[in-house]
Amino acid sequence: MIAREIYFNVPAWAIYLMYVLTAIATIIYARVAYQIISRWVKNKKDQISDKSQAVHKLVLYVIGQKSLFEDRRAGIMHMLILAGFTVLFIITLLVGLEADTPLHFLEGRFYTVFSLVADLFGVVLLAGLLLAFWRRMFDKPKYLSNNAMDLALLVILIGIIISGFLLEGLRIAYSGQWESWSPIGSAASLLFTRISVETLTSVHFGLWLGHLFLAFALILLVPFTKLSHILAAPFNIVTSDYPGKVKDLPVLSDIEQRNYLGTRNAGDLTGKDLVEVYSCTSCGRCEEICPAVLTGKQLSPKNAIQNIRNELNKHGALDASSIDFWNCTTCGYCTEKCPVSINHQNIIRSLRTYTTTSGHLPSTAATALENLEYTGDPWGITPKQRAENREKLSGKKGASAPASFVYWPGCSINNDLRLRDIASSFVQVLKKAGVDYDVIDSDIGCCGDPARRLGEEGLYQKIVNDNILHLEKYAGFTLVTHCPHCYHMLKNEYPKLGLEMEVRHHSEVISELLQQGRLEVPEHNKKKVVYHDPCYLGRYNNIYEPVRSVIKSFSGFDCVEAGRNRDNALCCGGGGGQMWLEAQTGERVNYFRLEEIQQLEPDMIITACPYCYTMLENAISFKGLNQLEIKDIIEVFA
Amino acid sequence: MTKMLKIVVCVSSSFFSESPVSVKLTDGKIATGTKGPVIEAVNYSDRCALEEAQRFKQECGDVEVTVVMAGPPDYQWVLESCFCFEIDKAVYLQVSDWEPMDSYGCSLIISDFIREVGADLVLCGDVNTDFESGQVAPILAELLSIPYVSRAIGLSIIAGQSNMEVERKLTRGNRQRLRVTLPAVASVDIAANQPRYISVHSRIKENKGKPVIVTPIDRQELESKFKGPINLVNILNIGPVRLRPKKVAIPDSKMSAQDRLSFLMGGGNKKKSSNGDKEILEGKTETQVDKTLAFLKKSLPDLNKE
Numbered sequence: 051m052i053a054r055e056i057y058f059n060v061p062a063w064a065i066y067l068m069y070v071l072t073a074i075a076t077i078i079y080a081r082v083a084y085q086i087i088s089r090w091v092k093n094k095k096d097q098i099s100d101k102s103q104a105v106h107k108l109v110l111y112v113i114g115q116k117s118l119f120e121d122r123r124a125g126i127m128h129m130l131i132l133a134g135f136t137v138l139f140i141i142t143l144l145v146g147l148e149a150d151t152p153l154h155f156l157e158g159r160f161y162t163v164f165s166l167v168a169d170l171f172g173v174v175l176l177a178g179l180l181l182a183f184w185r186r187m188f189d190k191p192k193y194l195s196n197n198a199m200d201l202a203l204l205v206i207l208i209g210i211i212i213s214g215f216l217l218e219g220l221r222i223a224y225s226g227q228w229e230s231w232s233p234i235g236s237a238a239s240l241l242f243t244r245i246s247v248e249t250l251t252s253v254h255f256g257l258w259l260g261h262l263f264l265a266f267a268l269i270l271l272v273p274f275t276k277l278s279h280i281l282a283a284p285f286n287i288v289t290s291d292y293p294g295k296v297k298d299l300p301v302l303s304d305i306e307q308r309n310y311l312g313t314r315n316a317g318d319l320t321g322k323d324l325v326e327v328y329s330c331t332s333c334g335r336c337e338e339i340c341p342a343v344l345t346g347k348q349l350s351p352k353n354a355i356q357n358i359r360n361e362l363n364k365h366g367a368l369d370a371s372s373i374d375f376w377n378c379t380t381c382g383y384c385t386e387k388c389p390v391s392i393n394h395q396n397i398i399r400s401l402r403t404y405t406t407t408s409g410h411l412p413s414t415a416a417t418a419l420e421n422l423e424y425t426g427d428p429w430g431i432t433p434k435q436r437a438e439n440r441e442k443l444s445g446k447k448g449a450s451a452p453a454s455f456v457y458w459p460g461c462s463i464n465n466d467l468r469l470r471d472i473a474s475s476f477v478q479v480l481k482k483a484g485v486d487y488d489v490i491d492s493d494i495g496c497c498g499d500p501a502r503r504l505g506e507e508g509l510y511q512k513i514v515n516d517n518i519l520h521l522e523k524y525a526g527f528t529l530v531t532h533c534p535h536c537y538h539m540l541k542n543e544y545p546k547l548g549l550e551m552e553v554r555h556h557s558e559v560i561s562e563l564l565q566q567g568r569l570e571v572p573e574h575n576k577k578k579v580v581y582h583d584p585c586y587l588g589r590y591n592n593i594y595e596p597v598r599s600v601i602k603s604f605s606g607f608d609c610v611e612a613g614r615n616r617d618n619a620l621c622c623g624g625g626g627g628q629m630w631l632e633a634q635t636g637e638r639v640n641y642f643r644l645e646e647i648q649q650l651e652p653d654m655i656i657t658a659c660p661y662c663y664t665m666l667e668n669a670i671s672f673k674g675l676n677q678l679e680i681k682d683i684i685e686v687f688a
Numbered sequence: 689m690t691k692m693l694k695i696v697v698c699v700s701s702s703f704f705s706e707s708p709v710s711v712k713l714t715d716g717k718i719a720t721g722t723k724g725p726v727i728e729a730v731n732y733s734d735r736c737a738l739e740e741a742q743r744f745k746q747e748c749g750d751v752e753v754t755v756v757m758a759g760p761p762d763y764q765w766v767l768e769s770c771f772c773f774e775i776d777k778a779v780y781l782q783v784s785d786w787e788p789m790d791s792y793g794c795s796l797i798i799s800d801f802i803r804e805v806g807a808d809l810v811l812c813g814d815v816n817t818d819f820e821s822g823q824v825a826p827i828l829a830e831l832l833s834i835p836y837v838s839r840a841i842g843l844s845i846i847a848g849q850s851n852m853e854v855e856r857k858l859t860r861g862n863r864q865r866l867r868v869t870l871p872a873v874a875s876v877d878i879a880a881n882q883p884r885y886i887s888v889h890s891r892i893k894e895n896k897g898k899p900v901i902v903t904p905i906d907r908q909e910l911e912s913k914f915k916g917p918i919n920l921v922n923i924l925n926i927g928p929v930r931l932r933p934k935k936v937a938i939p940d941s942k943m944s945a946q947d948r949l950s951f952l953m954g955g956g957n958k959k960k961s962s963n964g965d966k967e968i969l970e971g972k973t974e975t976q977v978d979k980t981l982a983f984l985k986k987s988l989p990d991l992n993k994e
Contacts, residue, residue, distance in 0.1 A: 306892050409884030416885040508888030
């Protein structure tokens, strides 16, 4: 019966050596697994894991590698490696079962199929590895960084495959029989036909030892290098909210009892954070599109994750100063692009939370937070001044029917007259459409977004709890806001602290009013229009179409898509508290984004966010593009 | 072996009249309380003094920092926020019948405490943002019969802790360097440093093992000790005696976001009360053009003829 000797030409001591190495590897793996599991259980409340649609995510994004195929060459390369590696891993397990258990199944017809599959997938893996080698050495995509370890890992893997084929060839050469079910091994045996039996066995054993050391070098390197993604990434993808909107940090509970908030050292990383860190493959996709990187800031989401990983490997401490976390705009583009679903910004923001709550933050941000607490407005606009502004927007006076909407104008209108036009345009549109609405009272100030983004967790919770109490009187109403930051907070963050209200963005409302024929479309001259997608409307909340459908309803507008649009849209540079921070290095993100849009030579930029509006308007003024208009979507009705 | 440097930092609270107060609710949530129309927080320049004491602690090593504040009953919680600095003790001198209390009375109470505990260096904020009298530090120095330096922006202790070099802020960017013997009182200017932000968490977290030490002080006993009233100046009234022109923020689109922010925080442009013809045009460009034309037509009657 066709079969093969498992430990051909291998002395007993070498087999024991293999078992010792296996035991060492098991201990190391168990230690890492314990570290992750214990933190996963301990910090359950502080981490977000979403196990819904697990099978869908597993099939499409782990097995199908859907996100990797956005770059076709990288997708093919990785699919070959994944297929080859997985099958050879199963093959090795079966060999282990055959050798170390009473089970014996590697014989006869099963063995021939087994051997053929092993040879074929060995070739598949080798092809994938050589493609990877080609990419790193010759193709060199700009976002792919190369270091010695990356190349060493490739060389080790290629070495394991080639030495495996040669070992098979030597064994077949020793037996003197052509094994057609091991085509590569049999072909390799032709290399050794003229070698004496003694030399052949010596070479075989030497090569076996080399193969063993390479294999265990790889196994032992897995937890400490990017190869850890082999184990962590599938788990991370399945337990992450992916694909879809970017998920925000969880709300920290019992903060009074905590000595500090956020991530101070590696011990504060949650189990999910660790899984994310171990999932990173340094592929550089996050770096390729990060607004901070594109504009020459020191922050790199990839390096941030890798720095944390290196610190974990070295001594378990964490030097937050090595990460330039103040430059993160929290746009979520990195998470959107990450093929293994790492939520970079949450890990970065957790470092920010610690720094802010321990008092060390840039002075402009500190002033904004103090204003926010003392007046309920990051610009220091008092409730009295807010009341004056909101009085002008009031629409329910004298209306007999109960208001269907409560308008949340946000804090941005309080300090900028141009932004106040957005609010007044919106209420004018509501009036024209015959919609009864109310405006929230001036006791309610900011939604708390600046505190949340700047890492002031206590202030954020205070503001949200306050506002929820004030919102009780509007129970049953629908909240409408023109600010995507307020929208995101009210829709996704407030429910975590108990708010139960329907929340809508003004673009959704006007899109519906248009469809119902309750709004007239004013005439506009022929204009080339570009819509800039706000991050907190698009990537965070998947709202892309309402504004586009409104723009398309204007016959005069020729809507052109920006180079980066929808879930690929670049940030304006105002999110993540950047409105209250000053870029110390590199180009301003708003200037960069405007240059991208400017390549399309539009007559008008339309957006649906006061932050984007301010940032892009600033950039237009700075560049002296006086002929270029910028409008909020609601202003085109004015 | 150098002896331990004892620093006493005198702080006061300042208020913001239109703001709520962060307090803990019974269900564990943080929310705004209804303790009145003011927020009490450690005065900004006092925080600069605290930051300076913090720097001494980090640079000189063997330093004991005691923070002291005098005030009415039940206001010791203002001092709790000082624990976000690495201080050793926080002492609240809780005075019965607090009102009325002027800078002299306050200095008298604090000087009594400092005499009791002893101090090599007494740091105060330059002025309190409420009333900007800036008197506590000099009166304190006088009562303790030790040197006083005002508007300090740099402090360094030299020669075995018996002397201190101080850099003072003068007008037009000038700086004055002084040397004083210790013990001394120094009031720290806000240009000395950027004090750390006092987060809500640092105020509400449980200060394990470091409570504020409350020392009750009986006003009558104090007055009999000093043989007379401790309050010499009485406030008659606080209120606007001269109305300021209304300020409105006019966004200048040529400014950067940061400049605009500073501009807005600074109060914007002055808008004079409308007296007929003078008006700053606001709103959309079309509206502004219409208003300009209307103004020109009114001002230049010849235009109407054409």
